[in-house]
Amino acid sequence: MKAIVAACVLALPGMLRAAEGALASGMIDIGTNGAVAVMPADGVAAFVRGNMAYIGTNYPAAAAYYQAALDAGFRAGGVYYNLGNAWYRCARLGKAIAAYRHAQVLLPRDSDVAENLATARLQQGSDTLASGERSGAVRAFLFLYYYVSPDETLWGFCICLASFFVMLTWHWFRPQPWLRHMKSVMLVCALVLAVSGATHVYWTHAGTEGVVIVETVAVRSGPSEGATGLFVLNDGAEIKVTGREAGWIKIKAAEKNGWVPDQALEVL
Amino acid sequence: MMRVVQTAIMTACVGAMLAHAEVRVMATVDRKAISIQETMTLQVTVEDTQNAGQPVFKSMSGFGILQGPVSSSQMLMNNGTMSCSITYTYVLGPKAVGSHTIGPIEVEVGGKTYRTDAMVVEVTQGASQPTNSAAGGGQGDQNIVILLQADKTNAYQNEPILLSLTLLYRNVAIRGIEPQGLPTQHGKLEEVSKRSGRTAYNGVEHDAYQYQMLLIPYKTGPIAIDPVAVKLQIQQQVSRQQRGMRDDPFFNDDIFDQFFGRVRVFEKVVQSNPLTLEVSPTPDEGKPASFNGAVGTYTMSASISTNALNAGEPVTLTVDLSGKGDLDVASMTFPTNTPDFRVYDPEVTKQRSVAGGQIVGSKKYTQMWVPCSEHVTEIPRVAFSYFDPATKQYVEIAHGPFPLKVSPAPHGMAQIADYGALGQRKAVIKMLKQDILDIKKDPARAGITRRAETDRRFIATLVVPPVAAAVLGIVARRRVRLQTDTAFYRRSHAKSRAHIRIAGASAALRAQDGKAFYTALADAVAHFIADHLQISAPQVAAGTVATHLRDAGVPDDVSAETAWLLELCDYGRFASTGFNEGAAAEHLDRAEGLLGRLRKELR
Numbered sequence: 001m002k003a004i005v006a007a008c009v010l011a012l013p014g015m016l017r018a019a020e021g022a023l024a025s026g027m028i029d030i031g032t033n034g035a036v037a038v039m040p041a042d043g044v045a046a047f048v049r050g051n052m053a054y055i056g057t058n059y060p061a062a063a064a065y066y067q068a069a070l071d072a073g074f075r076a077g078g079v080y081y082n083l084g085n086a087w088y089r090c091a092r093l094g095k096a097i098a099a100y101r102h103a104q105v106l107l108p109r110d111s112d113v114a115e116n117l118a119t120a121r122l123q124q125g126s127d128t129l130a131s132g133e134r135s136g137a138v139r140a141f142l143f144l145y146y147y148v149s150p151d152e153t154l155w156g157f158c159i160c161l162a163s164f165f166v167m168l169t170w171h172w173f174r175p176q177p178w179l180r181h182m183k184s185v186m187l188v189c190a191l192v193l194a195v196s197g198a199t200h201v202y203w204t205h206a207g208t209e210g211v212v213i214v215e216t217v218a219v220r221s222g223p224s225e226g227a228t229g230l231f232v233l234n235d236g237a238e239i240k241v242t243g244r245e246a247g248w249i250k251i252k253a254a255e256k257n258g259w260v261p262d263q264a265l266e267v268l
Numbered sequence: 269m270m271r272v273v274q275t276a277i278m279t280a281c282v283g284a285m286l287a288h289a290e291v292r293v294m295a296t297v298d299r300k301a302i303s304i305q306e307t308m309t310l311q312v313t314v315e316d317t318q319n320a321g322q323p324v325f326k327s328m329s330g331f332g333i334l335q336g337p338v339s340s341s342q343m344l345m346n347n348g349t350m351s352c353s354i355t356y357t358y359v360l361g362p363k364a365v366g367s368h369t370i371g372p373i374e375v376e377v378g379g380k381t382y383r384t385d386a387m388v389v390e391v392t393q394g395a396s397q398p399t400n401s402a403a404g405g406g407q408g409d410q411n412i413v414i415l416l417q418a419d420k421t422n423a424y425q426n427e428p429i430l431l432s433l434t435l436l437y438r439n440v441a442i443r444g445i446e447p448q449g450l451p452t453q454h455g456k457l458e459e460v461s462k463r464s465g466r467t468a469y470n471g472v473e474h475d476a477y478q479y480q481m482l483l484i485p486y487k488t489g490p491i492a493i494d495p496v497a498v499k500l501q502i503q504q505q506v507s508r509q510q511r512g513m514r515d516d517p518f519f520n521d522d523i524f525d526q527f528f529g530r531v532r533v534f535e536k537v538v539q540s541n542p543l544t545l546e547v548s549p550t551p552d553e554g555k556p557a558s559f560n561g562a563v564g565t566y567t568m569s570a571s572i573s574t575n576a577l578n579a580g581e582p583v584t585l586t587v588d589l590s591g592k593g594d595l596d597v598a599s600m601t602f603p604t605n606t607p608d609f610r611v612y613d614p615e616v617t618k619q620r621s622v623a624g625g626q627i628v629g630s631k632k633y634t635q636m637w638v639p640c641s642e643h644v645t646e647i648p649r650v651a652f653s654y655f656d657p658a659t660k661q662y663v664e665i666a667h668g669p670f671p672l673k674v675s676p677a678p679h680g681m682a683q684i685a686d687y688g689a690l691g692q693r694k695a696v697i698k699m700l701k702q703d704i705l706d707i708k709k710d711p712a713r714a715g716i717t718r719r720a721e722t723d724r725r726f727i728a729t730l731v732v733p734p735v736a737a738a739v740l741g742i743v744a745r746r747r748v749r750l751q752t753d754t755a756f757y758r759r760s761h762a763k764s765r766a767h768i769r770i771a772g773a774s775a776a777l778r779a780q781d782g783k784a785f786y787t788a789l790a791d792a793v794a795h796f797i798a799d800h801l802q803i804s805a806p807q808v809a810a811g812t813v814a815t816h817l818r819d820a821g822v823p824d825d826v827s828a829e830t831a832w833l834l835e836l837c838d839y840g841r842f843a844s845t846g847f848n849e850g851a852a853a854e855h856l857d858r859a860e861g862l863l864g865r866l867r868k869e870l871r
Contacts, residue, residue: 044711047711047714048711051707051709054707076714077714078708078711078713078714079714081707081708081714082707082708082714085704085706085707086707088704112705112708115704115705116704116705119702119703119704120704122702123702154726155726155729158726158729158730159729161730161733161734162729162732162733164733165733165734165736165737166733166737168737168741169736169737169740169741169744172740172741172744172745173740173744
């Protein structure tokens with residue numbers, strides 16, 4: 001018991017750093033021609049202005065506002081979702097899909113996100129290589145990863161850990177038989193959630209998947225412009241990242257490997 | 269009891285008598301010559317037995333059994349001789365003109381088969397003979413004639429033929445008419461009408477009842493329709509003499525019989541004439557490929573619901589067929605699934621009726637066609653063919669092909685689900701267009717919150733519980749130790765107790781109570797040392813404290829000063845000199861300093 005408690009306590013700093021990282025904003029290149037002169041520093045205000053621009057069909061401005069909210073550190077599933085909508089209206093399928101994918105990590109059970117992502121992928125036609133999505137059974141088994149957001153995982157961990165310490169303290173002053181079992185249960189839950197949260201953070205920052213965000217990109221045999229072009233990917237194609245080298249990213253798409261310039265992709 | 273014995277004896281005697289009697293079987297007919305439309309009665313009598321099997325006709329060509337068998341038994345006692353018999357009665361109707369043989373007829377009695385002689389009956393075509401009432405004694409001549417007629421004797425296969433079964437009768441009261449043995453084996457028979465009235469037959473007015481039906485022959489060749497039997501319920505008045513009552517000249521009048529309703533009803537079966545028809549197949553010459561056997565006159569129209577649609581959307585083909593003829597035969601065939609279309613079975617609605625001796629009706633086909641791709645350009649031609657017996661020619665009616673403008677299915681358009689076997693649309697959702705859902709407008713619902721707040725709450729939840737638990741754990745552990753470890757308890761409380769005693773000494777000093785002051789001061793030091801050294805306070809005295817402190821490792825100067833202070837306190841408590849407040853205060857300060865040093869040395 002002491003060893004487990006010690007392990008949790010030692011893991012606390014790492015979890016804090018992970019939480020910080022999870023809460024940090026992503027670095028997404030806007031590249032829009034609807035730039036707004038002054039971005040509000042308040043993420044909520046930027047979000048609201050983005051909504052107003054979207055309703056007024058000024059989609060490039062809306063995308064800029066949403067991105068500003070993200071850059072201000074207000075990393076929320078709803079912001080990514082709205083950003084995806086704005087990019088979709090701007091006919092930037094790749095950016096839209098990337099934004100929806102980010103939103104799906106933060107809002108894993110949101111049906112609107114899933115539906116819009118499906119719609120965007122459908123617009124892709126035959127280029128949609130997305131998934132590698134696992135079967136429903138696997139996703140159900142790994143529900144903590146697929147159906148619980150990183151924030152919810154961290155909060156769950158905190159609550160379980162807090163409950164554990166409360167029960168521990170309570171047991172010191174008023175020993176009860178059931179408290180001993182509940183302590184163990186809370187500790188196990190905390191450990192499971194810690195592992196799930198760490199997995200989330202790892203895969204989120206591992207950058208193993210990406211989306212093509214340019215109109216068309218040639219996939220080459222090597223990390224240089226002189227390499228042979230093997231095949232072409234269009235805007236919105238979802239790929240797996242298998243390597244990086246000096247401004248180039250090695251990708252895998254539909255069992256085919258190749259290299260693309262890193263500015264043609266948004267790594268998730 | 270006596271009665272039962274008598275009955276048993278009588279039965280045994282009869283059985284014994286019968287067992288020795290010789291069985292005889294006889295067959296008789298009431299007439300040896302009849303016309304085709306008349307009936308005759310056949311009786312098969314088995315004598316000298318009470319148990320006999322049913323008669324079996326070995327040969328009865330040319331006749332059909334219209335009624336029977338009706339069995340009756342008879343037992344007679346004559347001059348002491350018992351005789352009994354069983355009689356089976358049949359009503360036979362001829363099927364064809366000519367000489368026909370009935371029998372021999374076999375009957376099995378007691379395991380032995382008895383046979384009658386064959387009988388020959390002459391059946392003539394001739395005009396119907398007046399048939400008298402079977403009951404006899406009828407009032408006046410009664411004529412009953414059944415005629416079977418057809419509107420045509422030559423027809424084509426599937427061409428309706430109008431058959432009329434006409435009952436003509438006079439001087440007879442008929443209460444019920446029931447045709448039997450209608451010719452259903454030659455094709456489909458459909459009732460047209462039943463009507464009654466009066467008509468002249470052979471120059472004589474008759475009551476008439478006519479039953480009309482349409483025969484649609486399915487097979488070709490000669491059709492021999494056997495005489496149709498009709499069961500009649502005839503009402504007859506019964507006179508007083510017939511009822512065996514006294515012949516009273518006053519009461520023996522028809523009016524009384526009619527007034528008192530003295531009538532009886534009996535059944536009689538009469539037969540019509542036979543009929544021979546010739547059914548020809550439709551000619552092979554000029555027969556179209558779409559011909560399905562329809563004979564008559566028809567019209568057809570066809571249309572589609574739309575000619576511009578997307579691939580995967582349905583278009584309805586509607587075909588209306590109407591005319592004179594058997595619409596059950598007049599059917600259309602439609603193609604099944606083709607590479608260009610997904611085709612569903614048509615839904616058919618039909619109406620038919622009989623008018624003017626003909627079948628008229630309509631059929632409507634509704635069929636769903638779903639083009640599989642935008643390359644489809646038309647729905648193929650639909651055709652229907654029939655044979656017109658009036659012109660003796662085939663006629664083909666065709667509509668189409670029906671041009672279509674099929675556009676590619678838009679992206680994301682869901683395929684419409686299966687329509688089902690009857691072409692009924694089963695899917696309830698039809699996608700019109702694919703588009704994204706609207707944005708999330710509420711910042712709270714979008715999950716966007718101020719980062720700082722989130723961070724503070726998160727950090728607080730993560731940090732506070734472990735820290736609090738650690739602190740409380742220490743407290744709990746100390747609490748337990750205080751309860752269980754006396755030495756720890758004394759050491760823990762030594763300082764506070766000394767502090768309390770010092771405070772007491774200060775109070776005594778202010779009260780200028782020298783004895784109390786020095787007592788408190790001595791107690792403070794002695795108890796402090798005793799609590800730390802786990803000895804009793806009385807053991808800490810001026811003469812012994814140095815030894816205890818030395819053993820505890822306390823430096824000699826501290827030990828000496830402690831001994832000096834204790835000795836000073838003893839002097840102050842027990843000496844009778846006055847109280848010097850200034851000196852006492854100095855002693856108090858030195859005691860506090862000493863306690864501090866002792867605290868360090870005894871930790």
